[in-house]
Amino acid sequence: MEVFAMQIDPERIRPELRRIGKVGYAINLMASPHACNEWDE
Secondary structure, eight states: OHHHHHHSOHHHHHHHHHHHHHHHHHHHHHHSGGGOGGGTO
16 A cells, blocks of 8 residues: 555645545534534533
């Protein structure tokens, strides 16, 4: 797995990581207890 990752061009990986990071950030906000006020009631 590491060998495959090393063969990928970092310049091509960067946009993918940026896109995945935004999706992960949004999911974390939605899954965050602070974002779910229903649980506080």
